[in-house]
Amino acid sequence: MPDVTLTINGQAVTAAPGTLIIEAARRHGIEIPAFCYYEGYSLQAACRMCLVEIEKNPKLQPGCTMPVAEGMVVLTESPKVVETRKAMLEFLLSNHPLDCPVCDKGGECELQDMSFRYGAGESRFTELKVHGEEQQWSPVVYYDPARCILCYRCVRVCDEGLGVTALGTQNRGVISEIIPNAGDHLVCDECGMCIDICPVGALTSGTYRYKSRPWEMNHVGTICAHCSDGCKTTLAVRDGEILRGNNRDRSGINGEFLCIKGRYAFDFVRHPERLQSPLLRVNGELQPVSWSEALSAAAAKFNEVKARGGRFGVIGATRTTNEENYFLQKFARQGLGTANIDHRRSGDVVTLLDALSGRANALATVEDLYTAKAALVIGSDLAQQHPLFAFQLRANWRHHQLTAYVVTPGPVREDLYAARAIRSEAGKELEAAASLRDDLAKSQDLVILFGDAIKGDAVRRLVEFGDSLGIPVKYLCLVDYANSRGAMDMGLLPDLGPGYQPTQTRGLNWREMLADPALDVLWVVGEDPLEETALASANAFVVVQDLFLTETAKRADVVFPSASAYEKTGTVTNSAGQVQRLKQAAKVMGVKPDLDIMGLLAKEMGLNLGIWIPDKVFEEIRRTVRGYNVALPVIATGGAAQTGAADGRIPVTVPPELIRSAGDTLFTSGTLGRYSGMLRSVMEAPGTLYKP
């Protein structure tokens, strides 16, 4: 159908047929105020703020439900409209307290803005105001019904957006209220989407409540430190302290979606047990020492072991930046001359990239999840382990009728809308997926998301299966943490260097390192391998860089306090291979970014490993790592750049037992999660995977 042309406030506007007046106006820079209308969710027309005058139409019409028509003449700010809006505001405020001085929304409240714009602060009503009791629904969500204007945005985002359906409405008219699903409290994802989407201060959050004002804080757009979905979170910082997280500007790959971890679990930054000084083992006890003392102790040992040709083991992390991982492997391979470097893997990206070698467009991005015609999820409780991907698929289903298929060991939330959901035992996922062949082949295209259930040879068989469908298939290998993917890309692998280039010698993997009785030095950067496996070598000198005194750090001889992802700059790569940039938000006394620690250690040892400034290291990564030659302006402006696939075969076999996902739920996040008071305080925590 051809586009229609209409006039809004005298301006000629073209829009696709079926576009709503409010959207057509917005796209041409004309604002029509609305409280209940929210792009992407069902239409409500409850607040009546968007009434507009349409020529030859006797009554004002709501712009949020009225589609455009050819030749329509719309006035959005005519005297009649302004007068009506003011009257509508008077109705909305008939029971509203206008407590702006003590209301957390003050300064960024849509109702406050409109009351100012249309001058409706004074009311002609003489009736008493009807107010309900303020309620705390969970550690995250507070509700003050007096301020609620019943726009149902919260109800819709929870129901339609997340599929949780934790909120509803009770009663009618002046006494209607929003109510939580468990009577007087919430049992939900605790994502805080409802709080952010609320146009007024009716829903407030437990972390930010009564703390600050929007104009008092600096807003720093960085990347969530938790799972591998790579959500952009905008942290509001005051005096070096993070006060809240959200993404109201809808930038980044996640729009405004964030789960509880991205929105609230930043409090580990100021956890009282945070290490803030280097520790050195003196007479069997870890004692705080100065940086120079700790650095020289570690460097002296490294040099000594290197000189006598001793055995090093280096274990990197899945939360440190690409720059740090790259520098670490360079340090290990060039500086220490060892091939024993590894990290804990949670998905078989290596085999996937090998199986897909030579193909363009076979790796799915986060955007693809929203545009694909069909999706197959294998072996992951997506809504719990990869909340953003689950949200994208759900939005795709709502907006573009995605056909979803699920093959999991237990019930998952995607079952609610999946065309077919199959339960399969561990190890039988591929056979179960094969039974969907006829259904899948009917679709125009397909995205396959798989977790650690498919690894090693199974990945190759999955790709063969995808090829046999005869439709374009894209793959997404799900991994655990913020930079799990980057750790592999940067070559924290015993047999592969940066960009999956095979190395000359194959080193020990991390399990072998821990089991090696002759290991001289174990260097662990931001990881806690000793929580599950004991260290065989009793005399090993252990150097740990971490935020907290983990099990591994307790065994260490030197501990360096490192900065978390929210306290440094650098880049991280999400599950889908999209690189994004971290920006420093918080400041913590006494810690240094891992890159600085490694750089200083190299200097102390007299090594020349190049400059250790994140931007410079990233330049080197762009030059040398396959697929990382991404456009700098994209990531510098807070966007996500897709890394290219490693073209060319990767001649290694991956031992499947090394690949294991930690199985985090919505409310856990490895070590970091243990140190987040917010995550631990919600009653759903830690939760279990695969619950209906």
Added chain:
Amino acid sequence: MFSVVRTIWYVLLHMFHKRITVQYPDEKPYLAPRYRGRIILSRDPDGGERCVACYLCAAACPVDCIALQATEDPTGRRYPEFFRINFSRCIFCGFCEEACPTYAIQLTPDFEMGEYQRPNLVYEKEDLLINGPGKYPGYNFWRVCGVQIGGKDKGEAENEGPPVDIHSLLP
């Protein structure tokens, strides 16, 4: 010649004028009630702190000399955990008073604030709080706002009906 005569004439004339020099500090000048001098934080008629820590004064202050931190007491009353004015920076413009939605911050006709040590010009909340409502005797923000606090439940504010029982169908 003429100008000298005129000068002497004026000197003579002024000898009989009323003197305008005030013998400060023995004698104090008259200052209008709205004179913009030392800033205070007032209390509401019930004796509670008026300031609700809304940060508007800090935002309005052109020299950025007000610092505070909001917090709430166990009953839900919002108040400043600390409230600090750096008078060595303050230019006594009165913008804070203008911005304050609760009449908490007020400028008073007191200008005698000289100090030998500059740090002594940083006033904390204890130094700012006075024991009265200042220029606005009757006003109590918590009486008109819809938030419940200790001693005032939902529905007990001015112009407010009793809270809704959501389990009943009648308003």
